[in-house]
Amino acid sequence: MVTILTNQNEQKKIPFISLRWFLLLAYAVAGILPLLLLASTMLHSVQGYFVEERKKELLSQANVISGQLTSSSFLFDEEDRGDMEELILETSQNEDYRILVLDSSCVVVYDTGYEDVGKTILLPEVVQALDDKDTAKEQKDGSVHAAASIMGAADRKVGVVLIADGMRDVHDIVGDIGKEAYLLLGAIVVLLFIIMVVVSKVFTEPVKNLISVIQKMSEGHFEQRAKVSSRVHNEIADLAIACNQMADQLEKVESTRQQFVSNVSHELKTPLSSVKVLSESILLMEDVPKEMYVEFLHDINSEVDRMTEIINDLLTLVKLDQKEIPLNFKETDLNQMMEGIIKRLQPLADNKGVSLQWEAAKEVRADADEMKLSLAISNLVDNAIKYTPAEASSGWRWMQTIRMYFSAWQIQVLVSLKMK
Numbered sequence: 001m002v003t004i005l006t007n008q009n010e011q012k013k014i015p016f017i018s019l020r021w022f023l024l025l026a027y028a029v030a031g032i033l034p035l036l037l038l039a040s041t042m043l044h045s046v047q048g049y050f051v052e053e054r055k056k057e058l059l060s061q062a063n064v065i066s067g068q069l070t071s072s073s074f075l076f077d078e079e080d081r082g083d084m085e086e087l088i089l090e091t092s093q094n095e096d097y098r099i100l101v102l103d104s105s106c107v108v109v110y111d112t113g114y115e116d117v118g119k120t121i122l123l124p125e126v127v128q129a130l131d132d133k134d135t136a137k138e139q140k141d142g143s144v145h146a147a148a149s150i151m152g153a154a155d156r157k158v159g160v161v162l163i164a165d166g167m168r169d170v171h172d173i174v175g176d177i178g179k180e181a182y183l184l185l186g187a188i189v190v191l192l193f194i195i196m197v198v199v200s201k202v203f204t205e206p207v208k209n210l211i212s213v214i215q216k217m218s219e220g221h222f223e224q225r226a227k228v229s230s231r232v233h234n235e236i237a238d239l240a241i242a243c244n245q246m247a248d249q250l251e252k253v254e255s256t257r258q259q260f261v262s263n264v265s266h267e268l269k270t271p272l273s274s275v276k277v278l279s280e281s282i283l284l285m286e287d288v289p290k291e292m293y294v295e296f297l298h299d300i301n302s303e304v305d306r307m308t309e310i311i312n313d314l315l316t317l318v319k320l321d322q323k324e325i326p327l328n329f330k331e332t333d334l335n336q337m338m339e340g341i342i343k344r345l346q347p348l349a350d351n352k353g354v355s356l357q358w359e360a361a362k363e364v365r366a367d368a369d370e371m372k373l374s375l376a377i378s379n380l381v382d383n384a385i386k387y388t389p390a391e392a393s394s395g396w397r398w399m400q401t402i403r404m405y406f407s408a409w410q411i412q413v414l415v416s417l418k419m420k
Contacts, residue, residue: 020204027196032189039185043178050170051144055136058097058146058163063134065091065099066148066161074110075103075150075159085110097165101150102126104158121162123147129160142167206236210243222251268310270345270375270382271303277347278303299344309371327369334364337374345381354388356381 065088069075074084092099092112101110106126108116128135129147136146143166152158209226216224225247226240278300282293342358349356 018204019207020200023200023203024196027192027200031192031196035185035188039181043174043181046177047170047174050174051138051167054165054167054170055138055144055146058144058165059134059136059148061091061095062136062146062148062161062163065163066150069101069159069161070151074101075152081110088112095165096169097163100162100164102160102162104130106130106160109159123162126160126162130157142171203236206240210240213243213247217247217250222247222254264311268307270378271307271310273348273382274344275300275303277351280351281347302340303344306371306375310375327372329367329369332366332368332370332373334366334368335360337370338377341374341378341381345378345385348382349385352385352388354385356385 068087069084072084074081088099088101088110089112099110099112100108100116100121102121103109106120106122108119108121111117123145125135125137125145125147129149134146134148136144138144143164146163146165148161149157150159150161206227213224213226226243228237228240228244278296282296285292338358338360342356346356
């Protein structure tokens with residue numbers, strides 16, 4: 001059951017969406033779509049303007065023809081219609097629109113297109129002109145109808161002049177403007193897309209570099225650092241700086257950890273070896289006097305105390321976040337300290353078959369950190385014992401080396417005291 005739930009959770013992974021493509025999409029929505037809407041709105045406004053102007057023009061022309069027909073009794077005198085029909089036909093051909101003359105019953109009396117003569121046309125514009133006032137309206141097919149009433153005796157409306165214009169020229173003009181506008185818009189869109197690609201790369205590349213650095217740091221490569229731009233300061237630069245500061249702290253912690261492990265392995269090695277040899281000596285000896293047992297146990301207890309001091313210093317080093325253990329100076333008898341070192345390490349030398357000798361030329365006292373100085377000399381003697389062949393005369397050369405190191409430590413301690 002647990003396995004099934006785990007597999008289901010693994011299948012429901014959130015898909016990765018690149019920040020760069022997200023920015024491009026946001027730029028497209030915020031930049032390109034408004035341009036498209038603006039271009040469409042402007043074209044619609046331009047077309048609306050031309051239509052309104054044409055409606056006014058056609059209505060004015062319909063009123064002019066209506067006045068001419070009123071003065072010529074066009075609807076009542078069929079014999080004198082010839083001249084008037086020629087004038088209307090000439091106007092229709094010059095302006096490229098269709099003119100119809102209807103009587104009060106909405107029957108077509110004259111049509112420049114010769115298609116609807118004798119037919120009844122009940123258009124809203126015609127009815128409105130006969131009933132109320134002259135009007136011009138745009139039709140669903142894009143054409144415009146303008147209707148003006150013909151007045152008779154006693155201001156009675158006896159007919160209507162209807163002008164129908166297909167608005168072909170207006171549509172051609174608006175179409176040409178639209179083509180140029182969309183070509184310009186296309187060029188702007190391409191330019192904007194190039195700019196958006198560059199801008200998105202400027203924003204996302206530093207983030208990708210940060211991700212790469214953090215991934216390498218997660219693998220233990222704390223020396224990695226993010227590149228910080230010196231030309232511009234923004235939130236991404238602050239993020240890179242913060243990442244580098246985090247890397248510095250992690251590298252410092254790792255260095256402290258390694259130093260701590262190294263110190264623990266190095267500092268505790270000699271005391272542990274002494275305790276092991278002393279305890280083995282007690283176990284292997286038979287019929288040993290009680291005083292010797294007490295002496296060996298006292299030595300083991302001393303080594304345990306030394307290990308406790310070493311561990312406390314190492315813990316202090318970690319707590320204080322320092323790279324060096326602080327020194328605790330106090331007056332120290334160096335001869336007595338050396339005798340204690342030789343005594344502690346004598347079992348190791350005996351176990352290896354190496355002879356240790358110590359000669360105190362004179363009494364030496366100095367202000368020093370006894371524990372750390374003792375630890376340093378103990379490490380030297382322990383190394384001499386470890387790397388000296390058993391029962392070989394070369395051991396004396398190692399002892400001479402030990403004496404020289406000890407003399408150097410004395411000089412270093414005394415010089416540091418004088419300088420202080």
